[in-house]
Amino acid sequence: MTASDRVLLVREGTFVSLGSDGAITGSAGASPDGLFLRDARHLSRWELTVDGTAPAVLAGASEGPRATCVLTPAGTRDEPPAYTVFREQAVDAGVFTERLRIVSNRPEAMTARLALWVDADFADQFELRSDHRTYPKPDAARTVEMTPQGIEFDYRRGDWHSRTSVAATPAPDASTAGSDGTARRLVWSVELAAHGQAEVNLRVEAHPCGAAPRPLPAASADPVPELADAEGDLLRACTQGLADLDLLRIQATGPDGEPVSMPAAGIPWFLTLFGRDSLLTSYFALPYRPRTAAGTLAALAATQGTEYDAFRGEQPGRIVHEVRHGELAHFRQVPYGRYYGSVDATPLFLVLLHAHAEATADRALAVRLERHARAAVEWMFTDGGLDEHGYLVYEPDPNGLVNQNWKDSAGAICHIDGTQAKGPVAVCEAQGYAYDALVRTASLARTTWHDPAYAQRLETAAAALRTRFHRDFWMAEQGFPALALDGDGRQVDALASDAGHLLWSGILDQDRAEQVGRRLLRPDFFTGWAIRTLAADQAPYHPLSYHRGSCWPHDNALVALGLARHGLTKELTTLARGLVEAAAHHGYRLPEVMAGYDRSELPEPVPYPHSCSPQAWAAATPLALLTALREGS
Known part of the structure; x- marks a missing residue:
């Protein structure tokens, strides 16, 4: 992701950097993406697939209080996409939210399979600058725990403790682990009536080590x-x-x-x-x-x-x-x-x-x-x-x-x-x-x-x-x-x-x-x-x-x-x-x-x-x- 591709949402000392498709890929260097609070990245992957593939961008997100983009699975002129996905994302003090709305374009009922890859690497911003420096982290450990509504990522090193929680409504139908042992794929089978629609709402909360995020005066x-x-x-x-x-x-x-x-x-x-x-x-x-x-x-x-x-x-x-x-x-x-x-x-x-x-x-x-x-x-x-x-x-x-x-x-x-x-x-x-x-x-x-x-x-x-x-x-x-x-x-x-x-x-x-x-x-x-x-x-x-x-x-x-x-x-x-x-x-x-x-x-x-x-x-x-x-x- 380059700076020109980046969409920034900022509020109350918290910011999220996204691609125009609403995704976070874990990039570093000149233009890192992710959810950031108190110099740490609390969300390093947030990638959506629909029926097994990444949907194409029909209308990219733009900056503002909220970012909304429009995505579609593959289609042609003679066989247009079966449905359209609307992603509405926002940030607040220590919180990132997303409303995923999938709308059927067909006159018959169907099932769509949504999947979201999620990870939190808790990288310090100084580690993301690509300045050829490395920082040893003895005894650091990341763990992942599935919860009834989603997932919780936990990071500990000595007296340092940070967490990121992800909650979904409705809860995911299933989850699978990535090859690195920390990323998780959350999966929903979404039933769509003829020309109907359905929603998945997600809430990510960053819990940094130290002071909790506090709302600013207006x-x-x-x-x-x-x-x-x-x-x-x-x-x-x-x-x-x-x-x-x-x-x-x-x-x-x-x-x-x-x-x-x-x-x-x-x-x-x-x-x-x-x-x-x-x-x-x-x-x-x-x-x-x-x-x-x-x-x-x-x-x-x-x-x-x-x-x-x-x-x-x-x-x-x-x-x-x-x-x-x-x-x-x-x-x-x-x-x-x-x-x-x-x-x-x-x-x-x-x-x-x-x-x-x-x-x-x-x-x-x-x-x-x-x-x-x-x-x-x-x-x-x-x-x-x-x-x-x-x-x-x-x-x-x-x-x-x-x-x-x-x-x-x-x-x-x-x-x-x-x-x-x-x-x-x-x-x-x-x-x-x-x-x-x-x-x-x-x-x-x-x-x-x-x-x-x-x-x-x-x-x-x-x-x-x-x-x-x-x-x-x-x-x-x-x-x-x-x-x-x-x-x-x-x-x-x-x-x-x-x-x-x-x-x-x-x-x-x-x-x-x-x-x-x-x-x-x-x-x-x-x-x-x-x-x-x-x-x-x-x-x-x-x-x-x-x-x-x-x-x-x-x-x-x-x-x-x-x-x-x-x-x-x-x-x-x-x-x-x-x-x-x-x-x-x-x-x-x-x-x-x-x-x-x-x-x-x-x-x-x-x-x-x-x-x-x-x-x-x-x-x-x-x-x-x-x-x-x-x-x-």
């Missing part, structure tokens, strides 16, 4: 967003983006144990809390969904680092990068149960906290999270590197990520010849975020926490950081900032889109901001749809590289906000038009990432083959564009 609890001045394709993209953000909501816990909802990062790999992704998504949505930001800030405050754990990268005050609930995280075979390998989530937490207070004119959350904010600031000065290095820095993590900024793939932070920068690495956009965080937190200290001495300390530090940045990062010959400084203080000289974030954060002066903004709209950067992550005339550029030539909508959204901040209206209009037109080609749902091919080469954007969709910060990008166009007009 999305309608959020204020109705004001989109009055959006129109045409931008309005459609904003509307789709808001709908996708509702789909991606998950429940988390705030610092006092209270339930909160927040946006997960994306599907299929990231339906969980991600610090950087959730923070930027919430910032983009802030003028339209302020409660999203409040939930994100509370959840991240609750998971803020409190101790040193080198395996997970935890440090006091550091904001979490990623939270996982799967088996491999539980047994610390991967560090991502709570993984802190992010250089930028901590300053972005401070940026969003101040922005929320300003946007809502409500200081209660900033007061409540004051100690978390102060701890985040202290991390920036200490373990983050501001005191020792003058900049926020990171070292490659042997347990996790080589790069710990948003371009977190290996090799993404590179010199113009393509060689990876060696640490401790100071990426340019993180310095902009740090500057903005210091300025904004100083404002909170003066106006909300009533601590002018602390405010003065942060303002002084911000001004000094800005001065250093202009001195050390600016490449005069190129008229552009370096992507990073390496561990020896040398400029990492690839021309990269990260520079556009500096316009948003305000660390550049007006003259240099204008130079950068205009440079990013030149043809080697701008494809006509979006700005590439690397300019196309450099050695490491590749249009299908994850971070060395592709185009990321959220990256472009930050550029757009920066263009608006510095009055670059012409460039903003050009960029916004390209992104909105790209959204229109994707059914108004921007993907996580697009290939970097120029618009002159093909009439529509080229997909990136491993892109998540829906994906939170891409879903929120049209909202950021609307904000930028308002501010830039």
Whole structure:
């Protein structure tokens, strides 16, 4: 199954990925299918046969609250199919349901034999990525038990226990085991009257290890967003983006144990809390969904680092990068149960906290999270590197990520010849975020926490950081900032889109901001749809590289906000038009990432083959564009 064949149903932190025929085949790699909850696959096979063969697709399923497809057994023009099968499937919190309706097309009674192959492999999502890694599972055991209404799959490993139950109405007439000992075939003999119909209803319940699925508060609890001045394709993209953000909501816990909802990062790999992704998504949505930001800030405050754990990268005050609930995280075979390998989530937490207070004119959350904010600031000065290095820095993590900024793939932070920068690495956009965080937190200290001495300390530090940045990062010959400084203080000289974030954060002066903004709209950067992550005339550029030539909508959204901040209206209009037109080609749902091919080469954007969709910060990008166009007009 490829991404283009995939049908996704998402609700309450649970999702199912199906083929257009409603089937699950147990695929892995770029586009795994199955029923997923809390980082585990609770249904890995769900394949229907009618009279011994897989029926053909007459009308494929499409995404929505429910997926309905129409299937028929073999037939010809002279002997049309004897009956038609309608599959209606839906997902809820930890539950997948299917209504199978078989309708006779003949004037006489008949019997149809339905069979459904079912299996649950309980694979951790990290096992499904096809990244050539294997994870030993000593003493793990799967068992299968037939029940009066169906079947139950059980998985145990030490203190880890997960279950998947399947119940059918009517109960199956028979069942048979597959050759692997776990898959089961459930069989029904269905009597059909002349032009009659019959139903089989199925209910699959996932019982993950740990917390049981809980319903989220209704999305309608959020204020109705004001989109009055959006129109045409931008309005459609904003509307789709808001709908996708509702789909991606998950429940988390705030610092006092209270339930909160927040946006997960994306599907299929990231339906969980991600610090950087959730923070930027919430910032983009802030003028339209302020409660999203409040939930994100509370959840991240609750998971803020409190101790040193080198395996997970935890440090006091550091904001979490990623939270996982799967088996491999539980047994610390991967560090991502709570993984802190992010250089930028901590300053972005401070940026969003101040922005929320300003946007809502409500200081209660900033007061409540004051100690978390102060701890985040202290991390920036200490373990983050501001005191020792003058900049926020990171070292490659042997347990996790080589790069710990948003371009977190290996090799993404590179010199113009393509060689990876060696640490401790100071990426340019993180310095902009740090500057903005210091300025904004100083404002909170003066106006909300009533601590002018602390405010003065942060303002002084911000001004000094800005001065250093202009001195050390600016490449005069190129008229552009370096992507990073390496561990020896040398400029990492690839021309990269990260520079556009500096316009948003305000660390550049007006003259240099204008130079950068205009440079990013030149043809080697701008494809006509979006700005590439690397300019196309450099050695490491590749249009299908994850971070060395592709185009990321959220990256472009930050550029757009920066263009608006510095009055670059012409460039903003050009960029916004390209992104909105790209959204229109994707059914108004921007993907996580697009290939970097120029618009002159093909009439529509080229997909990136491993892109998540829906994906939170891409879903929120049209909202950021609307904000930028308002501010830039």
